Every structure is written in C-alpha cells, then in structure tokens.
Amino acid sequence: MSFSLLSLWPVFLQIAVLAALLALSVRLIRRSGQAVAAVFLTFVFALWLFTDLYWVIFDLMRPDGRMPFAANEIGEAAVFLMLAALLSSFSLGRGRVFCWQTAGALAFALGNAALWVAWSREWIDDLFIGAAYAAFLAQVVRALMLQGSLRTGEWIALAAGCFLLLLGQALTFFVPAGAVRALDLGCYLLLAAGAVCWAIKAFSARRGRPLYLIYALLGWVITAKYMSAGGWYSLFLVCETLCLPPLYRAVRREVGP
Amino acid sequence: MIYSENVLVCMAVPLLLALFFLRDRARQFVLNFLLGMAACLLGAYVSGFVDAASGLGAEDTAIFISPVVEEGMKFLPLLFYYLMFDPEDDQLIRAAVGIGAGFASFENICSMIATGTESLSFLLIRGLAVGVMHIVSVFAMILGLIIARRFKALRLSSMVDALSLSMLFHGVYNLLVSQPGVTSVIGFCMPVVTAGFLYLALRRLRGGE
Numbered sequence: 001m002s003f004s005l006l007s008l009w010p011v012f013l014q015i016a017v018l019a020a021l022l023a024l025s026v027r028l029i030r031r032s033g034q035a036v037a038a039v040f041l042t043f044v045f046a047l048w049l050f051t052d053l054y055w056v057i058f059d060l061m062r063p064d065g066r067m068p069f070a071a072n073e074i075g076e077a078a079v080f081l082m083l084a085a086l087l088s089s090f091s092l093g094r095g096r097v098f099c100w101q102t103a104g105a106l107a108f109a110l111g112n113a114a115l116w117v118a119w120s121r122e123w124i125d126d127l128f129i130g131a132a133y134a135a136f137l138a139q140v141v142r143a144l145m146l147q148g149s150l151r152t153g154e155w156i157a158l159a160a161g162c163f164l165l166l167l168g169q170a171l172t173f174f175v176p177a178g179a180v181r182a183l184d185l186g187c188y189l190l191l192a193a194g195a196v197c198w199a200i201k202a203f204s205a206r207r208g209r210p211l212y213l214i215y216a217l218l219g220w221v222i223t224a225k226y227m228s229a230g231g232w233y234s235l236f237l238v239c240e241t242l243c244l245p246p247l248y249r250a251v252r253r254e255v256g257p
Numbered sequence: 258m259i260y261s262e263n264v265l266v267c268m269a270v271p272l273l274l275a276l277f278f279l280r281d282r283a284r285q286f287v288l289n290f291l292l293g294m295a296a297c298l299l300g301a302y303v304s305g306f307v308d309a310a311s312g313l314g315a316e317d318t319a320i321f322i323s324p325v326v327e328e329g330m331k332f333l334p335l336l337f338y339y340l341m342f343d344p345e346d347d348q349l350i351r352a353a354v355g356i357g358a359g360f361a362s363f364e365n366i367c368s369m370i371a372t373g374t375e376s377l378s379f380l381l382i383r384g385l386a387v388g389v390m391h392i393v394s395v396f397a398m399i400l401g402l403i404i405a406r407r408f409k410a411l412r413l414s415s416m417v418d419a420l421s422l423s424m425l426f427h428g429v430y431n432l433l434v435s436q437p438g439v440t441s442v443i444g445f446c447m448p449v450v451t452a453g454f455l456y457l458a459l460r461r462l463r464g465g466e
Contacts, residue, residue, distance in 0.1 A: 068317060
C-alpha cells in the first residue's frame, strides 16, 4: 500500500489541482456572463477529476490487477471530445477544415493508437480512445494553423519530431533488448525537448491568443504521457498537471469580463 | 437463477393498468418508472452477454462493465424524450427520476430474490445506497444536459460528457462497494452525500431562473 501511495502521488497532485480548478471554473461561469467556453471548461475539469478518482481507487483497491474496459476509458475519451469542443467554441475564423497539417495530425494519432494496441493488445479500449484523441489533435492543429501560430520551419520540425517518435517506438518491436532501451531513452528525450519547446513558445506568447499554444503544449504532454512508462510517465503526468492552471487562465482571459 | 422477466411482468401489469387511471404528471412518472424497470432488465441482458463474450467473469463484469451498460440503458429513453419532444427542464427531471427509481426498484427486488430477505439492516443499506445511487447518477446526467442546453452548449460532446459523468459516478460506487471494509462504507455514503450536493445545485439552478 505504501509503495502504491508513493507511486500515485502525481495522480493525487492532479486530483488536488483539478478540484481547485473545478471550483474556479464554476465561478468563471457566473463571472463570464455564462459563457459557453466556461461551461465546457467546467465539464472538462469535472470529467477529468472523476476519471482520475476512478483510476486511483482502482489502483489502491487492486494494485496488481490490470483494469479491463471500464467507465474511466469512456471518461478519457469524453475529456478529449470536450477539450476539442472547448477549442471550437472560440471563434477560430474561416479556413479550410482539412489540410496537410490536419492529415498529419490524424496520421500521428492513428500511429499512436496502433502503438497502444501493439503494447497492450487492448483493441477496443485503444481504438475507442484513439478516435477521440485524433479528433482532439486535429482540432488543435487546425486552430494553430488558422491562427498562424507556427512558422513553416516550426511545422516542418514538428512533423519531423512526430515521425521520429513513431519510427523510434515502432522499431522497439523489432530490435534487441539493449537497443530498445536506447530507442526508448531517445524517444523520451525527444518528447521532453518537445515539451520544453512548446512551453517556451506558449509562455513567451504575450500577445495574441496563447490559448492555442497552451492547447498544443497540453496535447504534446498527453501524447508523451501515453508514450512513456515508469518514472517518465510520472514526469509527464506532472507536466500535464502543470498545464492545467495555464489552460484555465487562458480560457479566463478569452471569456473574462 | 432468477426469472427476471416474470418478476418484471408481475410488477409491470398493475402499473400498466394504473396508467389508464392517471393523468399528467402522475402518468408520466409511472410510465418512466416502467421504462426504468425495462431498462434494468435489458441492461442485465447486455451485461450477461458481455460477460459470456469477454470471459471477464461475473464479478468483474458487475464492477467494470455494468456501470457502462446500465447508464447507457438509462440514457437511451431520456435521450429519445429529450430529442423528440424538447421537454421543459422540470419534465426532464421528472422523467430522469422516474427512470432512476424504476431501475433501482427492479434491481433491488431481483437482488432480494437472489440473496434472501432475512437481514433488514443489509436490505436497508442496499436499498438506500443503490436506490439513491441510480437516481443520483441519472439525475447528474440530466443536470449536465440541462446546463448544456441552458448555456447553449448542447453538442454531441456535451451529451457524451453527461453520460460519462454518470458512468464514472456509478463505476466509482461499484468499485468502492466491491470489497468489505472502509471502502464499502465510503461507497454506501457517496450517493447520499452527492444527492445533497445535487439538490443544492438544482435549487441554485431554479433560483437563477
């Protein structure tokens, strides 16, 4: 139990942060004159909180068991859908719905879902969450594109990074054990470097609408969390938690009085 | 083995007859109560099928799959009512409470037939916890839809969100009560505490009208 509690501290931290942000987002609904985005944000935090609670309770009650398809998987998928709905509730402006960037995002999400299936063999769970994750990533990329948040060189670097990640993780199924460790470490470092780059870009964007860059950072960190294990998983989970207050602040800035 | 269909028929016939003598709100409530009982039976069929098809085992199916199936079954008639008739908030709440109460009553009766009726204290705890839990979960679902509609935020994602919230609530309850001890005490208390919070939320929502 004590080991389980120690290993679960990042989830407890996230639960505490989510509970505080949920209370703040309920207040934001009133303050913002009942803005749709504030309602969506409240839904996101409520759902995320319950999903975490379900996971923690399961882990404490059955520390050695592997969870079958359960309500928290549906909760995770719903969080992605709500995050996408929250983003689309802001006026993104007119533009093509489909372009090579969104095609790339969908391909990346598909590749990720394929890797999850290969790792866990849980087809239904992974494809179900993968579909919602793809919708979320496509919405984030579309928002970044329509807002002109990234330069051409940055788009190319992002595409190259995503390709390398998928390639690196796919190769781990075919190479010897020693090489697997090296490939994993390389991917983790690439994910961490990507998270730092997104964070610098999001937090240095004083003008315009940093919301989209914070969304991109959150999307990257969630991807990193799903792609990692052990201590790296905990690290990216903490990073994900650290993204939540800036997300609230960015939404408040958009809808606030 | 319980012949749940026979139990349903015995319970439904007097209620169906009562429908002819009732009007307006009372008729709506009884009809939804019947729908809730039917949803419970259908949910048991689906859970049984998933148990047989997946090989999870009866206990794990009850803990992990049943919340998803049961909340889905309760959601379907409400979604139909919501989309086809565009009811007022109060009508929707009455429908949700009726479905939840019918579902919980039928489940409690089947459980009593299966486990016996000797221990009044156990039956009281189960009746209070399960009865309140089903009403709370379906009420939370409908409250999510009402809030989304009121703030013009009703989309597919809002519906999935409301449904997921009720599934998670039900799932957490099932997980907590699956083992004896402190966790099951917390689990049995959770629906009553949440019911209190939801009551306050509803009062505030009505006060804001």
